[in-house]
Amino acid sequence: MQTIDKPLRDLDNNLFDTTIHRRKTRPVKVGNVTVGGNNPVVVQSMINEDTLDVDASVAAIRRLHEIGCEIVRVTVPSLAHAKAVGEIKAKLAQTYQPVPLVADVHHNGMKIALEVAKHVDKVRINPGLYVFEKPSSDRTSYSAEEFAQIGEKIKETLEPLVVSLREQGKAMRIGVNHGSLSERMLFTYGDTPEGMVESALEFIKICESLDFRNLVISMKASRVPVMLAAYRLMVKRMDELGMDYPLHLGVTEAGDGEYGRIKSTAGIGTLLAEGIGDTIRVSLTEAPEKEIPVCYSILQALGLRKTMVEYVACPSCGRTLFNLEEVLHQVREATKHLTGLDIAVMGCIVNGPGEMADADYGYVGKQPGYISLYRGREEIKKVPETEGVKELINLIKADGKWVDP
Template structure:
């Protein structure tokens, strides 16, 4: 992998109806219906809406054989209406449903965690080597008949690994880890390749962007060692809705796309599925802009590993670097000092001088020519005046640089003066690659200066800024780089929103928490309640609990597993019934849905995690 220059990973091509994936084909986008698959008309209508929004593929759940068989009726309506977009069946727990669907649709998704293995129990089981081999043989016995049907009907398969539904068997040997996800996939992949079945797509999904990135990268290395290069489906499960869902998806998916990884994507939002497609298309288009960019010449550091979660080691300057949380710098150089009390920046950049209206409680960064050493202010230097740093005794000295401005004299200065913090800009078409090159160069020179990435945009739509900034910053943060964030935008987006997005990007990258995190699924035909309305009700009751992660899951398939990272969970148990979880533990079962939010609040109170909202 070239960390600095964008180039797509060359995968093998997989046939999926009339729209192949991988190889030299463009990155495909897709979504999934949330209708009851037995409701033929509603499902067909939603498929068409998703297609008209621009999807290359549409997925539908098939819980049982009845739903799988009804895919034929849905497909007939869609085809009669003039749409030939490939349809995909989503299968969990039911090989018979997969076999039925494979005779009808163009692709079948199976989950290695529950295709044969029992429902996840979170119990620890011990398997001897012989018992483990016997379990693999059980998989073979169930999978080979499906492969034979797929061969006969030219149906592709997605091996869709979910972090939240790894089997107890995998967990017993590999734990709840990216390595376990890879092993779960490879068990199925080995059977497929041995049976000479190669119309395969692979996904490694989780709601944790760090785990997702690690799992995908580990899988690629594992496949390469075995001479395999199947196409990859990218997605962040249970990303949520609104800005949180968009930012989290862009961090997870965008960071991999930025490295040329990924052949199809699905942005999973807790919204109507057709709303996912424009977001996915914007994300793909933004990555595509950097194709054939001017080459960035840099040497990768041997200290860096794309598989590690370790942060780059830096010294501490004030509250920046070292073990400190990454800081947020808000650009207020245009004189607007209206702040969002929920997302107060750690520093504000005020430009050439300190305005009277600037809040004195928040540290200000001022261009060196106008800096007067006032209390709680810090100077900003750049390449044209950097030598002035040597005679300056401010406690923190900010130095704005880009990669082309980094030379031996600057590196010598940085190694000699441990009161400097870099604000790292980029003007290259592949700004991520250029900023990576800067940090790798510091690492190669044993330079531990803290670095705050800064990017400039010209966006008038909030969604566009969320997607682009989350992709660019998230890529660096998942690398373990960056001691803060500074997002600048010339456009009609409020500075209060921009501050919120910076905090949101840090949280989605899992390096600083500033608000309640909701792990909510995008809804599908398995969902047992109105997900969008329920998420809104849960948020209304708990959004002030900034120290908590709360899962809102439509059904049991991934619910408890994906919520293992959450503090509390709200899961559909059956029609009109909800189960409540504390971490992985089921606390209350089959609560009437109209009482469930109130009971969730009480559960939080009973465990001492409740705080009254500020008035």
């Protein structure tokens, strides 16, 4: 009979490591926010107002920023839009405060990008659309010479923008989308994560040849398995090439409602748990403000940021001594404005103290009609159920951890 000489924990310590070890990346400044390095994962969103409507755009950006969105993207489909962004930036500074802005530039956007680069902190370009490659109906492949020729055309078109951003100390996001790979990449690599990665690397190498490295990279797809594969391959190739650029994570076109949130969490959360990702956006077909709570919930669940109360609550069973769903709602409504606390709401004594051992405060049903309040593992007092929430607040106040809503 075979015996095990060492405990399992000695064989592979990684199995017991509960810390997420983030991939080391270079810091890239976007206005007054820094993406990458040792900085927290940054939350982004995008307004859906027409950028030509300066007042509406300013109001939308402000709404997002006030609820925690740290970088805001605007679309810039024309030169007029690019100039309007200058007015938006100025009005934000005059009426609110500077907000890090990113301009989305597509479709032969060199002139647009050069104009908007004066006004924003980062320009996002899509390699599949930045230089339009006219498709040919009878083409079956690209020769190496044709591939290289288009690569030179891309460099010629991209260089003025790179030089402008470099001289201004601003940033660029090379944002590859699975659904908009260029024909050249599709013929050469197929509709694959490899094609996405090679598309990004082509643009990265052009930037590096011009001594510009204020880059953030994204590899978005609407299908989670494709998105995961693309980011993982991107990291592998960057590691092989000695690149340390931060990554912006997102599942593009995730949809709306519960499924849109689950889909985004499946993609973004999986990569963050692997240590991949420096900034995120949850792309919902809803008001942009709805995206921000989802971002923070993902980050908090993984222990990457603490921006709200963490509630620990059992699922309820026949042993539960009060209406757990209702009481959890009452506790949440009374304390949800606090930050940095863990509060447990447990229905009975069987699992209560053990399951909530890591919580700052506990609210436990010990006997019918009464609630036991805990500070950490210590039971502080037993109070009537009708006074439970009020007494929990008093306990938090007594510890100096309460702030008024």
